Amino acid sequence: MNPSPITFLKGHGTENDFVIVPDPDNAVDLPATAVARLCDRRAGIGGDGLLHVVRSAAHPEARDMAGDAEWFMDYRNGDGSVAEMCGNGVRVFAHYLQHAGLVGAGDLAVATRGGVKRVHLDKQGDVTVSMGRALLPEDGVTVTVAGRSWSARNVNMGNPHAVAFVDDLAHAGNLFSVPAFTPAAVYPDGVNIEFVVDRGPRHVAMRVYERGVGETRSCGTGACAVAVAAARRDGADPALTGAPVTYTVDVLGGTLVITERPDGEIEMTGPAVIVAEGTIDPSLL
Numbered sequence: 014m015n016p017s018p019i020t021f022l023k024g025h026g027t028e029n030d031f032v033i034v035p036d037p038d039n040a041v042d043l044p045a046t047a048v049a050r051l052c053d054r055r056a057g058i059g060g061d062g063l064l065h066v067v068r069s070a071a072h073p074e075a076r077d078m079a080g081d082a083e084w085f086m087d088y089r090n091g092d093g094s095v096a097e098m099c100g101n102g103v104r105v106f107a108h109y110l111q112h113a114g115l116v117g118a119g120d121l122a123v124a125t126r127g128g129v130k131r132v133h134l135d136k137q138g139d140v141t142v143s144m145g146r147a148l149l150p151e152d153g154v155t156v157t158v159a160g161r162s163w164s165a166r167n168v169n170m171g172n173p174h175a176v177a178f179v180d181d182l183a184h185a186g187n188l189f190s191v192p193a194f195t196p197a198a199v200y201p202d203g204v205n206i207e208f209v210v211d212r213g214p215r216h217v218a219m220r221v222y223e224r225g226v227g228e229t230r231s232c233g234t235g236a237c238a239v240a241v242a243a244a245r246r247d248g249a250d251p252a253l254t255g256a257p258v259t260y261t262v263d264v265l266g267g268t269l270v271i272t273e274r275p276d277g278e279i280e281m282t283g284p285a286v287i288v289a290e291g292t293i294d295p296s297l298l
């Protein structure tokens with residue numbers, strides 16, 4: 014039984030929006046059904062996902078990170094499923110900690126299921142996250158929408174992505190349901206699928222179908238996956254040249270700037286905002 018009332022906030026990063034539930038002591042029970050109800054845009058608060066804000070020491074999945082990061086981002090997709098990582102979510106999470114007076118401007122660490130992420134909050138409101146390295150398995154993947162097929166790059170940013178370069182973002186169709194991908198065995202736990210077009214030198218635009226959500230207006234891990242896939246397609250590999258490579262990635266909800274460093278570390282910079290605060294009717298949970 015949950016205590017009442019339960020505070021929530023609503024925030025977004027490039028319009029990837031989240032219900033934020035501050036719960037330092039991990040006292041709020043949030044089964045998948047409750048998360049899905051809260052994220053429902055008609056009967057709930059509405060969001061692509063939910064950020065459960067818990068002290069690392071109070072969460073069984075984060076206790077071993079408590080020495081490095083005081084706060085754990087217990088991220089859930091809008092359908093209630095758990096994902097390894099959420100790039101826009103980390104920016105919004107860090108911005109919330111600052112908004113709540115729990116951290117100051119500057120640098121902090123956030124524990125996630127994908128490990129501890131270093132975050133920098135700048136004075137203009139932009140947030141930069143060190144997202145870790147991309148893994149690039151060599152599997153051949155094909156994505157199909159409405160009779161058109163593309164070979165896609167498999168990129169793992171802690172969570173799985175298939176990046177398809179297309180001629181026109183409209184070719185992704187309405188994205189009301191998950192695009193077909195083969196072989197299914199490459200992604201046994203499902204996948205986030207990005208459709209990408211070129212906008213200029215080291216500048217691309219994307220749409221995304223997110224696992225556990227549907228089409229969203231932005232995906233931070235997706236933008237990182239796209240930047241790395243675009244760099245390799247363009248013959249750029251910072252590990253070989255010793256020079257960082259930066260891509261501007263336009264999403265439907267704004268723009269993210271992604272830099273891959275020679276050691277493989279990927280940095281993502283973009284905005285994060287809080288738009289509302291309130292209390293949750295306990296009957297939703």
Ligand SMILES: N[C@@H](CCC[C@H](N)C(=O)O)C(=O)O
Pocket residue numbers: 029062090095096097098099100101102172173205223224225226231232233234235
């Ligand atoms: N929107 C997120 C990604 C959230 C997780 C994803 N839907 C998954 O299931 O892997 C981002 O900004 O990275």
